[in-house]
Amino acid sequence: GGSDGGGDAFDVQKAVSIAMRDADVSVEYQPIQRMSDSGSFGMEVVVSWRHPSGQTIQIAPGDFVALAEKNQISLPFDEWVLLTACSQAAVWQHQHGPLILAVNISASQFNDPTFAQKVRAICEQAQYPYQLLELEVRESAVLKDVRQALKNMEVFAEQGLSLTVDHFGLSTQSWDVLTTLPVDKVKLNRNLVKQVCVDEQVCQHIHGLVAQALIHDVQVMADGVETHDQRDALQRVGCILGQGRYFSPPLTSAAFETFIKNRSFEKTAKRGSNNFKPTTSGAPGLSVF
Numbered sequence: 001g002g003s004d005g006g007g008d009a010f011d012v013q014k015a016v017s018i019a020m021r022d023a024d025v026s027v028e029y030q031p032i033q034r035m036s037d038s039g040s041f042g043m044e045v046v047v048s049w050r051h052p053s054g055q056t057i058q059i060a061p062g063d064f065v066a067l068a069e070k071n072q073i074s075l076p077f078d079e080w081v082l083l084t085a086c087s088q089a090a091v092w093q094h095q096h097g098p099l100i101l102a103v104n105i106s107a108s109q110f111n112d113p114t115f116a117q118k119v120r121a122i123c124e125q126a127q128y129p130y131q132l133l134e135l136e137v138r139e140s141a142v143l144k145d146v147r148q149a150l151k152n153m154e155v156f157a158e159q160g161l162s163l164t165v166d167h168f169g170l171s172t173q174s175w176d177v178l179t180t181l182p183v184d185k186v187k188l189n190r191n192l193v194k195q196v197c198v199d200e201q202v203c204q205h206i207h208g209l210v211a212q213a214l215i216h217d218v219q220v221m222a223d224g225v226e227t228h229d230q231r232d233a234l235q236r237v238g239c240i241l242g243q244g245r246y247f248s249p250p251l252t253s254a255a256f257e258t259f260i261k262n263r264s265f266e267k268t269a270k271r272g273s274n275n276f277k278p279t280t281s282g283a284p285g286l287s288v289f
Contacts, residue, residue, distance in 0.1 A: 042100025086126035107141035190224025
């Protein structure tokens with residue numbers, strides 16, 4: 001942009017970075033994997049906060065922002081988290097090919113008509129393609145006022161930004177999300193995922209939701225996948241992406257780097273050994289490096 005105000009914005013960014021460093025707050029990345037072959041699809045941003053007591057709290061960026069708002073702290077956490085994550089993702093994208101970056105946003109960010117534009121500006125600053133960014137908003141924030149949610153989604157769509165409905169599937173109105181809102185992707189609530197192998201009713205419920213999602217061209221991913229059986233059960237009903245401890249916990253940027261390199265190496269070895277066919281499910285053109 002122009003020179004006026006540019007310096008100030010940089011100083012604010014610098015001040016927030018120092019404040020975050022002093023508070024021992026860092027950005028970590030949880031791998032998002034394809035169910036079919038555990039190939040890397042992308043990563044979700046997690047804010048990691050190491051408390052002086054030695055305890056580490058891992059929290060979604062949107063919850064972090066909501067917490068700050070609740071305590072009337074007006075530091076631009078959201079911009080700091082986004083810029084940090086997008087800058088890192090831009091580096092990985094150059095090294096490893098397109099990777100989706102998922103960032104959870106708060107209800108107030110979802111309702112803020114200027115937020116989508118801010119996100120686009122941050123992507124530009126970080127030189128990260130905004131088409132690879134997926135903003136996640138909680139189902140409860142969307143269902144609070146469906147008419148307003150529709151307006152909000154149009155604002156994000158105008159900026160070319162894609163929205164995922166997170167914590168999805170526990171409400172009696174979950175079907176409405178699929179049938180009335182222009183959603184690109186839904187992420188199954190981890191409480192459903194936990195029950196998928198032990199509760200036949202839950203399994204049927206997930207199956208129904210996934211079938212409905214596919215009719216409306218909505219991708220389904222699962223959060224909190226912890227076991228091989230859960231992965232298999234979810235894949236069988238048509239869930240194509242997953243994240244959780246079965247695949248990997250949130251990782252520091254250095255550890256994520258190693259994770260990606262290892263996966264990339266494994267896949268190259270596999271491809272050489274047995275006519276490996278890359279899967280086409282997932283984002284177009286993003287299914288393999």
